[in-house]
Amino acid sequence: MSPLRQDLQIVADWVGEGQRVLDLGCGDGRLLRHLFEQRRATGYGLEIDPEGITRSIANGINVIESDLDEGLADFDDGAFDQVILTQTLQAVQRPDQLLKDMLRVGRTGIVTFPNFAYYRLRWHIAVRGRMPMSKALSYGWYETPNIHFCTIRDFEALCEDLGIHILERRVLSHEMKQPWIGGLLPNLFGEVALYRICRASGRSE
Amino acid sequence: MTMARSFPNDSVGLVETHQARFDERLRLECGRELPGYELAYQTYGRLNADASNAVLVCHALSGSHHAAGYDHPEARKPGWWESCIGPGKPLDTDRFFVVCSNNIGGCHGSTGPVSINPETGHPYGADFPMVTVGDWVRTQARLADHLGIQRWAAVAGGSLGGMQALQWAIDEPDRIGHAVVIAAAPRLSAQNIAFNEVARQAIRSDPQFHEGRYAANGERPETGLMLARMLGHITYLSEAAMGEKFGRDRRGEPSAYGFHYDVEFEVESYLRHQGQSFVDRFDANTYLLMTKALDYFDPAARHGGDLTRTLATTRAPFFVASFTSDWRFPSSASREIVRALLDSNRRVSYAEIRANHGHDAFLMPVPRYLEVFRTYMDRVATEVGA
Numbered sequence: 339m340s341p342l343r344q345d346l347q348i349v350a351d352w353v354g355e356g357q358r359v360l361d362l363g364c365g366d367g368r369l370l371r372h373l374f375e376q377r378r379a380t381g382y383g384l385e386i387d388p389e390g391i392t393r394s395i396a397n398g399i400n401v402i403e404s405d406l407d408e409g410l411a412d413f414d415d416g417a418f419d420q421v422i423l424t425q426t427l428q429a430v431q432r433p434d435q436l437l438k439d440m441l442r443v444g445r446t447g448i449v450t451f452p453n454f455a456y457y458r459l460r461w462h463i464a465v466r467g468r469m470p471m472s473k474a475l476s477y478g479w480y481e482t483p484n485i486h487f488c489t490i491r492d493f494e495a496l497c498e499d500l501g502i503h504i505l506e507r508r509v510l511s512h513e514m515k516q517p518w519i520g521g522l523l524p525n526l527f528g529e530v531a532l533y534r535i536c537r538a539s540g541r542s543e
Numbered sequence: 544m545t546m547a548r549s550f551p552n553d554s555v556g557l558v559e560t561h562q563a564r565f566d567e568r569l570r571l572e573c574g575r576e577l578p579g580y581e582l583a584y585q586t587y588g589r590l591n592a593d594a595s596n597a598v599l600v601c602h603a604l605s606g607s608h609h610a611a612g613y614d615h616p617e618a619r620k621p622g623w624w625e626s627c628i629g630p631g632k633p634l635d636t637d638r639f640f641v642v643c644s645n646n647i648g649g650c651h652g653s654t655g656p657v658s659i660n661p662e663t664g665h666p667y668g669a670d671f672p673m674v675t676v677g678d679w680v681r682t683q684a685r686l687a688d689h690l691g692i693q694r695w696a697a698v699a700g701g702s703l704g705g706m707q708a709l710q711w712a713i714d715e716p717d718r719i720g721h722a723v724v725i726a727a728a729p730r731l732s733a734q735n736i737a738f739n740e741v742a743r744q745a746i747r748s749d750p751q752f753h754e755g756r757y758a759a760n761g762e763r764p765e766t767g768l769m770l771a772r773m774l775g776h777i778t779y780l781s782e783a784a785m786g787e788k789f790g791r792d793r794r795g796e797p798s799a800y801g802f803h804y805d806v807e808f809e810v811e812s813y814l815r816h817q818g819q820s821f822v823d824r825f826d827a828n829t830y831l832l833m834t835k836a837l838d839y840f841d842p843a844a845r846h847g848g849d850l851t852r853t854l855a856t857t858r859a860p861f862f863v864a865s866f867t868s869d870w871r872f873p874s875s876a877s878r879e880i881v882r883a884l885l886d887s888n889r890r891v892s893y894a895e896i897r898a899n900h901g902h903d904a905f906l907m908p909v910p911r912y913l914e915v916f917r918t919y920m921d922r923v924a925t926e927v928g929a
Contacts, residue, residue, distance in 0.1 A: 402881060
């Protein structure tokens with residue numbers, strides 16, 4: 339199997355040995371397969387795309403066809419050690435409700451998303467006056483499934499409002515490289531933001 | 544001169560039926576016993592040296608052990624799951640040894656109401672005891688012994704057959720590698736039981752039913768059985784599928800109504816044809832027994848209705864699939880199975896296939912269905928080295 343993309347590798351490194359994991363929007367199941375094989379993790383992936391479901395099955399993971407916009411009602415409180423949401427937060431109807439639901443069924447959560455305040459995207463709007471398109475955001479504004487873009491500051495403000503505690507933050511700059519100048523000005527230079535979160539009331543780590 | 548018939552390349556081709564005779568007494572869930580019984584079955588593909596590549600296929604209400612291929616050289620129609628069994632198909636006969644048996648109580652060769660009761664010398668007819676899905680699992684476990692199969696790589700089925708695969712996972716956790724449960728439910732809804740009751744009443748109120756002893760009179764409740772099947776067919780299709788297939792099309796003079804009760808709309812013609820051809824191949828007492836087995840199916844009842852606890856002792860990973868337009872066994876019923884498996888930390892994958900064929904979709908070559916089913920079975924084959 340090919341090595342994981344840099345952002346997924348960081349996520350994988352956050353998952354402990356033998357943990358129970360729920361991967362929301364698991365795509366082709368690559369991350370979960372890695373976690374099953376390398377971390378002896380168990381758990382499930384949720385996916386809505388038929389092609390992703392078939393490929394997840396081919397990858398040997400447990401995948402459940404699900405619409406994240408319908409919530410996580412199928413899962414009991416605290417059923418998982420980690421609930422993972424990679425590059426999908428911006429595509430759901432109510433990111434706030436999903437974040438709350440994640441931390442209901444999981445002890446901790448991992449969230450990654452494209453930072454809309456990334457300087458190249460700002461340049462698109464500021465200079466060209468057009469909605470940004472990039473390799474990471476390759477849809478036109480009229481067809482994009484990404485309906486709730488946010489910035490690093492937006493996300494952190496939302497966590498504050500929801501009583502979510504940020505355990506750790508990482509950013510990656512252009513093409514998933516390590517950020518410039520040791521991660522200074524992340525909201526400007528971070529293209530992808532990665533967070534480890536938990537409920538503020540129940541800080542477990 | 545007769546030309547050798549050529550069958551499609553992805554078909555198992557000409558198949559034969561085997562009979563297995565079991566002389567031990569079989570105590571049934573209803574409390575009665577069969578002194579012995581026979582199972583009619585077919586097999587496709589070859590059993591490998593360590594007997595690890597066997598897949599049991601369970602049939603639905605009106606199915607039989609003839610699941611794939613052609614049962615005689617001139618046969619026009621292949622077995623009921625031809626779309627899924629054969630070389631390169633989801634149940635790939637180049638890799639798996641596929642077994643399908645006719646359930647006891649059936650009318651296609653296994654012991655059932657049309658068989659001779661050894662104690663009376665006459666057909667059992669209405670005296671055949673009621674059978675349950677659990678009874679079927681026990682008889683199939685004996686068939687596995689007979690075939691030298693300690694453990695099925697998978698047990699698979701759709702509809703009532705899917706329920707049987709579920710029962711297998713519960714009753715014989717050590718003898719089933721994977722459970723493939725398609726278009727099934729953990730139990731019937733009140734609406735489902737209601738449809739079955741109308742079907743049974745159609746049969747039982749036929750003047751030729753004679754309390755189930757019609758064979759002794761040389762008669763058959765054909766009208767009742769036909770009505771039961773017509774009703775069933777309506778529930779197996781979706782409104783959209785029927786609309787697409789027949790619309791309001793009429794036969795003959797399309798411009799004017801006939802003002803009569805003969806066949807006029809295409810959908811009437813279809814239902815009558817389905818009903819009529821069913822009567823030629825099915826026994827009314829078997830239909831009653833099968834619908835009752837469906838109604839009684841409720842494995843969670845033993846655990847106070849708690850499906851999660853019921854499934855907690857299963858070991859097989861599950862593949863569950865449902866179809867969007869199936870209102871007889873809707874996706875919500877499959878999701879209930881999935882949820883119980885999730886809650887008891889079982890391994891499960893679930894796909895909801897977009898298809899407008901209604902319940903019958905599980906028999907159809909729906910491309911996404913075949914692809915995801917094939918992918919899952921590929922995983923099973925790899926596991927058992929097939």
